[in-house]
Amino acid sequence: MRDLRSAELALSLEASIATPAPTREELEEFFKSLAGWDYAAVMVEPAYVTSSRPILSAMGQRLATVIGHPLGALTTQAKVIQAEQALEDGADELNVALDVSAFRSGDYQRVIDDLTAVRRLADAGAIKVIYYAAALTDQESLRAAELIGEAGITFLITSSGFQGPTEGHQVEVIRARYGSALRLMAWGEIDSRPEAMAMLAAGADRVATSSTRALLGTAP
């Protein structure tokens, strides 16, 4: 794959802050550091959606947040409440964690019902599902993709960002089976331009990163 111009690459990035538990001030500094390019979305944690919304709107950026993140272990009822609040607060996209315990327990109906309850709250295009590729075999990843599809969702995310590096192979497995029928975001320790380009080459539509400056260089 040819190297993209930074402006093109930015359109494939979902940008998040690297600082753990940021203050609002640190988050605003981070938003300033994003200026100069348009991104696929900017990701913030649920507590920061309300305060981030006007800033990101003024910058013309979409706002994504996380539901049931990073362990996927909330009850369905809690996920629904969290998602409702995030949408009400102004989130454009929800990155929802799959109940990987139910999945590994073989309780597939529960996995579907859990996701369906959240998907009903928003346009299908606004929901992406974290399926924890690094915790699953290829076969299990494909099964997870199938269940996510049954819940009416067509945008997958490899990882919560906490399960180590995402690998190109994880993207290729899904891409080979589903072609363009599914969209896919790679998330997990993608901190350099070559790493991001490798994910896109493997077939990712989007890359989540908290190293936007390292990926894009200095703003024009």
Place this chain on the structure above:
Amino acid sequence: MIPPPGGLAMDAGLPSTPAALAAYIDQTNLDLGCTRSEIRAFVQTAVDQRFKAVCILPNMVPTARTVVRGSAVKVATVVSFPLGADTPTVKAAEARTVADMGADEVDMVIDIGRARAGEYTAIREEVAGVRGALPVGVVLKVIIEMPLLDAEESVDAALAAERGGADLIQTSTGFKGLSLRPTVASDIELLRSMLKPETGVKASGGIRTTEDALGVIAAGADRIGSSRGLAILDGLRTPDSGQRPGSAGPLGTYGPVISPADAAGDPVSCLASGLGWGRTPRT
């Protein structure tokens, strides 16, 4: 420098038997992706060892509830874990859902970013919101994530949580993406010196050995959260004091027996690849 457990255990007030030490411990499994049968086995072991509580993820509360039936072991779970970055409304709602399912104890994480920004009124209010959502009698522990705060911020966050209605203040999530260091005895001494006597202190995050456990108890901890409860009890086991699950017979020696945590029962990870805790914090 902490003396060896044999010496420490002689000190007045410190637990000197596995059973006495188990009464301090929330045996914890917050790993990503454990199956229901893995959690059932984990909770059964905790019941056999008479830990104070098991601490498991919210979607495992009903499973844990059925296993502890008839025992004194409490079911603890987490709210807004591990990042704490939920709105107060969502935290309160999460707390209500786990209490409805039968949680006896709730370990909630504060909005750490707000504590770092000095917004302690917000901390008090979010804790009060969760307190208000819980039925009377449910124990509320509030995790302030001391590894991300300095001493002054830790004290102010702890006092805000106490005013909000916390029963215990808890030091850390132990989540590697956040917790840059383990909990140490001086963390406990700091909290103990500032909190009311009736407010408890729970040490969690990197408490993995008998020495670690007795060290934080000596510093004033009322409770310990650890995924290594069995290994912690090992240091006090004698031929008469009860066995580790899975061991073939009485241990041959008195005194501390330090075994690998994964030799017989402490869950190292439910996922073969050892996933669950990763390197890099995100969002």
